Amino acid sequence: MRCLRRAAIGALLLAPAQLAAQDMLQGVDLSQPAYSQSELTRSDVEAAIRAGRLDFAGKSLNGLDLSGLDLSGANFRAARLNKAxxxxxxxxxxxxxxxxxxxxxxTGASLKGAQAFAAQMQxxxxxxxxxxxxxxxxxxxxxxxxxxxFDGANLSADMKNQSMGLMxxxxxxAILEGAVFRKANLMSADLRFAHAARADFTGANLMNADAAGADFTAAKFAGAMTKDLDLDSAQIDTAAEGELQSAQHLDRARRQ
Structure with missing residues (x-):
């Protein structure tokens, strides 16, 4: 009983943070100009590149065609680039x-070393x-x-800063077919129902990640850390079971 009581209290304490993370879009009218129009043109952005002033923080660049531009190191903090x-x-x-x-x-963009914390990229x-x-x-x-x-990328949960919920x-x-996550940190990431056939998780950290219902057909897990990876109803290959022994609900996974 005491353990159950502690678990119930923990769930109540965690619920507000989880709800905050899930409800970030509530109350946001995406049809408003700030989220659907652009205050700059491509020429404006090209001029900023030439001038070396790549600060677009808080700007509305929705729907803008910036294909092929070199925006390395640009500041897009809180910028709006919906359908850009x-x-x-x-x-x-x-x-x-x-x-x-x-x-x-x-498509085909390079975001090496980029930082996207609390970004809305649905x-x-x-x-x-x-x-x-x-x-x-x-x-x-x-x-x-x-x-x-995503080689060496950090997609893990930020346990220190949860003012906006679990980030x-x-x-x-997500459609992750053939995606590469070699040595990436996916600890506590949400991979539920992801389509990750032929994805490469070699050496990746998948501890505590939730992959319930995901499709891992022909995926690679050599050297991956999979302790408490939730595989409830996930599709896996029988040949991958050796690397997934420490995962949760391995008995509930569907075999290829």
Whole structure:
């Protein structure tokens, strides 16, 4: 009884933080100009690049075509780039904390060492993009990340700063087919129902991650840390069971 009581108290204490993380979009009218229009043109951004003034913090750049531009080191903190086109753009070491990139197109973009903390990136299109060494603790629900590279990236939960709820990479229902997470930190990440067939998690930290219902067909887990990885109803290959012995609910996983 005492253990149950402690567990119930813990759940009550954690609930507000979890709800805060889930409800960030509530009350936000995405049809408002701040979230649907741009206050700058591509020419304005190109001029800023030439002048070396890459501070776009808080700016509205929604729907803007910035494809192919070199925006390395740019500050997009709290900027709004919903449905912006950044295909092939270079955003290495860019700051995207609290930025809005819902349905943005970053196909083939480079975001090496970029920082995206508390970013809203639902339905982002970033197939074949490169997030190597990036810090990603944002909402990527339903994102398209086929062949994307997250080598050495940090997608883990931030246990120190939970004023906005539990900040971690949320890859729920994301398309991760063929994505590469070699030596990436995905501790406590949300991978529920992710489509991660042929993904490479070699040497990755997947401890405490929630991958219930995920598809890991032909995925690689060599050297991965999988203690308490939740595999309830996940699709796995029988050949991968050896690397997944410390996962939770391995008995409930579906075998290929």
């Amino acid at each position: 086109r950044l295909a092939g753009a270079k955003l290495d070491h860019a700051i995207l904390d609290q930025a809005w990139l819902m349905e943005a197109d970053l 339905k982002l299109r970033a197939d074949n993009s490169d997030f190597s060494g990036a810090r990603v603790a944002g909402d990527l629900t339903g994102a398209f990340l086929r062949g994307a590279v 971690r990479a949320v890859l729920r229902s």
